[in-house]
Amino acid sequence: MRTLYHLPFLPSCRKARLVLGEKNLEHELKVEKIWEQRSEFVALNPLGEVPVLSEPNGAIIIDGQVICEYLDETYPDQPLIAGDTLQRAEIRRLVAWFDNRFFNEVTQNLVGEKITKRILRLGEPSIAAIRIGLESINYHLQYLSYLAEQRHWLAGNQLSLADLTAAAHLSAVDYLGDVPWDQHPSAKQWFMRIKCRPSFRSLLNDFIPGIAPVEHYKNLDF
Amino acid sequence: MRTLYHLPFLPSCRKARLVLGEKNLEHELKVEKIWEQRSEFVALNPLGEVPVLSEPNGAIIIDGQVICEYLDETYPDQPLIAGDTLQRAEIRRLVAWFDNRFFNEVTQNLVGEKITKRILRLGEPSIAAIRIGLESINYHLQYLSYLAEQRHWLAGNQLSLADLTAAAHLSAVDYLGDVPWDQHPSAKQWFMRIKCRPSFRSLLNDFIPGIAPVEHYKNLDF
Numbered sequence: 001m002r003t004l005y006h007l008p009f010l011p012s013c014r015k016a017r018l019v020l021g022e023k024n025l026e027h028e029l030k031v032e033k034i035w036e037q038r039s040e041f042v043a044l045n046p047l048g049e050v051p052v053l054s055e056p057n058g059a060i061i062i063d064g065q066v067i068c069e070y071l072d073e074t075y076p077d078q079p080l081i082a083g084d085t086l087q088r089a090e091i092r093r094l095v096a097w098f099d100n101r102f103f104n105e106v107t108q109n110l111v112g113e114k115i116t117k118r119i120l121r122l123g124e125p126s127i128a129a130i131r132i133g134l135e136s137i138n139y140h141l142q143y144l145s146y147l148a149e150q151r152h153w154l155a156g157n158q159l160s161l162a163d164l165t166a167a168a169h170l171s172a173v174d175y176l177g178d179v180p181w182d183q184h185p186s187a188k189q190w191f192m193r194i195k196c197r198p199s200f201r202s203l204l205n206d207f208i209p210g211i212a213p214v215e216h217y218k219n220l221d222f
Numbered sequence: 223m224r225t226l227y228h229l230p231f232l233p234s235c236r237k238a239r240l241v242l243g244e245k246n247l248e249h250e251l252k253v254e255k256i257w258e259q260r261s262e263f264v265a266l267n268p269l270g271e272v273p274v275l276s277e278p279n280g281a282i283i284i285d286g287q288v289i290c291e292y293l294d295e296t297y298p299d300q301p302l303i304a305g306d307t308l309q310r311a312e313i314r315r316l317v318a319w320f321d322n323r324f325f326n327e328v329t330q331n332l333v334g335e336k337i338t339k340r341i342l343r344l345g346e347p348s349i350a351a352i353r354i355g356l357e358s359i360n361y362h363l364q365y366l367s368y369l370a371e372q373r374h375w376l377a378g379n380q381l382s383l384a385d386l387t388a389a390a391h392l393s394a395v396d397y398l399g400d401v402p403w404d405q406h407p408s409a410k411q412w413f414m415r416i417k418c419r420p421s422f423r424s425l426l427n428d429f430i431p432g433i434a435p436v437e438h439y440k441n442l443d444f
Contacts, residue, residue: 046365047323061311063318070311089283089292096285101269143268 005032005041005052008206009115009175011107012064012099013051014168015161019068021199022164023075029202035120065099068161080161091155094147094162098169102140109133111172115208134178141179145186154190167194171203177214181222196220224249226289227263227274229256230428231337231397233329234286234321235273236390237383241290243421244386245297251424257342287321290383302383313377316369316384320391324362331355333394337430356400363401367408376412389416393425399436403444418442 004020004027006013020027032041032050045052045062053061053070061070072081081091110133113125144166147154155162170191173179181188194200204218216222226242226249228235242249254263254272267274267284275283275292283292294303303313332355335347366388369376377384392413395401403410416422426440438444 047319059308061308062315063322066311066314066318069314070307073307073310085292085295086281086283088295089281089288092288092291093284096288097269100285 002027002056003030003054004028005030005044005054006050007031007034008203009111009172009208010050010064011103011111011165011168011172014171014203015064015165016051016053016067016071017202018164018168018199019071019080019161021202022080022159022197023071023078025071025075065095068164072161080159080164082158082160083156087156091160091162094155095165098162098165102166102169105136106133106140107169107172109136110176110178114176115172115211118210119208137173137179138183141184141187144190145184148186148190159194163190163194164199167191167200171195171200175206175208175213175217176211177217192221224278225252225276226250227252227254227266227276228272229253230425231333231394231430232272232286233325233333233387233390233394236393236425237286237387238273238275238289238293239424240386240390240421241293241302241383243424244302244381244419245293245300247293247297287317290386294383302381302386304380304382305378309378313382313384316377317387320384320387324388324391327358328355328362328395329391331358332398332400336398337394337433340433341430359395359401360405363406363409366412367406370408370412381416385412385416386421389413389422393417393422397428397430397435397439398433399439414443 002025004013004016006017006029008014008031017029032038032052034041034048034050037048041052042048044054044060047062049062051064051067053067055061061067069081072079081088083091109129113129113133117123117125144154151157153159153163154166170179181191195204207213224247226235226238228239228251230236230253239251254260254274256263256270256272259270263274264270266276266282269284271285273286273289275289277283283289291303294301303310305313331351335351335355339345339347366376373379375381375385376388392401403413417426429435
């Protein structure tokens, strides 16, 4: 059986789940409490991080982006990094934008402060960090809106890993109710389209004990 | 003309330079003082970050890893992400290891504190951060030694982007004299082999005003 070791609120894991879903690859999900440093898990990944993908043939793939590249190369139906080398670079540019800049400015400051810190018992969330996250998200939603107005999907006419990566981050922030959708209608339209996809269903059923999702989290029409 | 906008001490830029060198792609280097936020440069990359590659046909490629993937796909001679999809995942796993974990634990704490902070006038280096960097590097050099003892190059029998990425980080730290090579002889042997390659020459001529490199920085036999 194919198994993805994951944590439900980490965008790198959500991205891998969306790719598995888009490619209709059967899999089971195992929540891995990485802070417990379970020895069988550290044997799979010496870094002790999720996501880790265990393939039916026993192959172990480590790191969110590496898993996505591997899945796209190994199961080329429904390609998510498609096109000529320039188009592929555009997809990867946006993936890197969300996984690096958006992660540092938004995801870490909101999901990291409100969810990760609580689970790891690292103390109270930093009000200053949350303020930076809530301010920064507007700039990113403006850029996302600009892309969504120019193109059918973020990197071009086809759904790509860029959309899934952006949605992986935004859905985690959305759980907290921290995405100002109403101020960014084009971004909201794009998110509604991606939220309707069958690959998204698994994410909508996520529940973090002690932290209820925002009321509209599960609604496809919000 | 092909142009790489870069900063000499950033591993993401050094990695792109090594790939350009391995593929014998003629190019010119332009140092981009990103903190000046030059408007012509921000027009190329709205994130204002280096490296940025400007191709002879006018195409603009952004982000260190994206540039490397693009160059490897566009100029497939001397492939640096070669092999079946599992082998490619192993190369990318090690690339991610150095660009994420090694960067956060070592490069940021040493190069970030001693070079970046000085250039950006962000104050004195943090002694605590430097101590973490000097301690952490040993764990990474142990793992690198383990790989170099099992395999001819880090990801297998062929030189790959994993070697160039590791060398990009280690060469920046080595400029400061902060790599304890003598305690890690297998890692040192590997680094001597990669340092001899013509692609490395451009890095050995780097000079950061006000910070002299360690005495052995330019020596191929150190």
